Amino acid sequence: MDDHGRGPAPRPEGGTDAPVEPRTRAPLPYEGVWRFTAPAVDASVPQARHAVRDLLLRQRVPVTDDVVQALLLIVSELVTNAVRHAAVLSPMLAVEVAVGAEWVRVSVEDNHPYRPTALETDHGRTGGRGLLLVREITREVGGVCDVEHTASGGKVIWAALPLNPALLP
Numbered sequence: 001m002d003d004h005g006r007g008p009a010p011r012p013e014g015g016t017d018a019p020v021e022p023r024t025r026a027p028l029p030y031e032g033v034w035r036f037t038a039p040a041v042d043a044s045v046p047q048a049r050h051a052v053r054d055l056l057l058r059q060r061v062p063v064t065d066d067v068v069q070a071l072l073l074i075v076s077e078l079v080t081n082a083v084r085h086a087a088v089l090s091p092m093l094a095v096e097v098a099v100g101a102e103w104v105r106v107s108v109e110d111n112h113p114y115r116p117t118a119l120e121t122d123h124g125r126t127g128g129r130g131l132l133l134v135r136e137i138t139r140e141v142g143g144v145c146d147v148e149h150t151a152s153g154g155k156v157i158w159a160a161l162p163l164n165p166a167l168l169p
Helices: 044-058 065-086 130-140
Strands: 032-039 092-099 103-110 144-149 155-162
Touching: 032 044, 044 065, 044 092, 044 103, 065 092, 065 103, 065 130, 065 155, 130 144, 130 155
Parallel strands: none
Antiparallel strands: 032 092, 092 103, 103 155, 144 155
8 A cells, every 4th residue: 555645654743744764773573564455344344443453462562452442443433434435436445554663553445535524523413423533532542643535536544543642741
């Protein structure tokens, strides 16, 4: 997957034009990028959540329980949104997990061109708040999230969370 300007770390404050510094250290054992695809069906939601959880455990990513729970909820929301809203034009979706020394980023990509926005809370509706929830969960643990277009005309929605939110200033 092309990183579409995201680079090897979460997007820095102030935009995407900041140059990426060359890596001066060896990668840690848990660092890497993993990607898998799944059909845009309801059964993919728990499968994606379990795959992300199992990956974090298998790679021994030093992540707090709070961040793991936030990541799993974010993955569930993003995959659910892709299944519900993009499946007609995107029968497959992709989930990517990227882990750096101090952060973990999850993203869900589909081929539907519609770029969703986080909706305001409407207490009369039972749905439509998934991206709002993703944005709030991400913010609560000190992370960042965004929606971007892909070169193929689809979109990728990602959230990057710090591995150790307690160490944030």
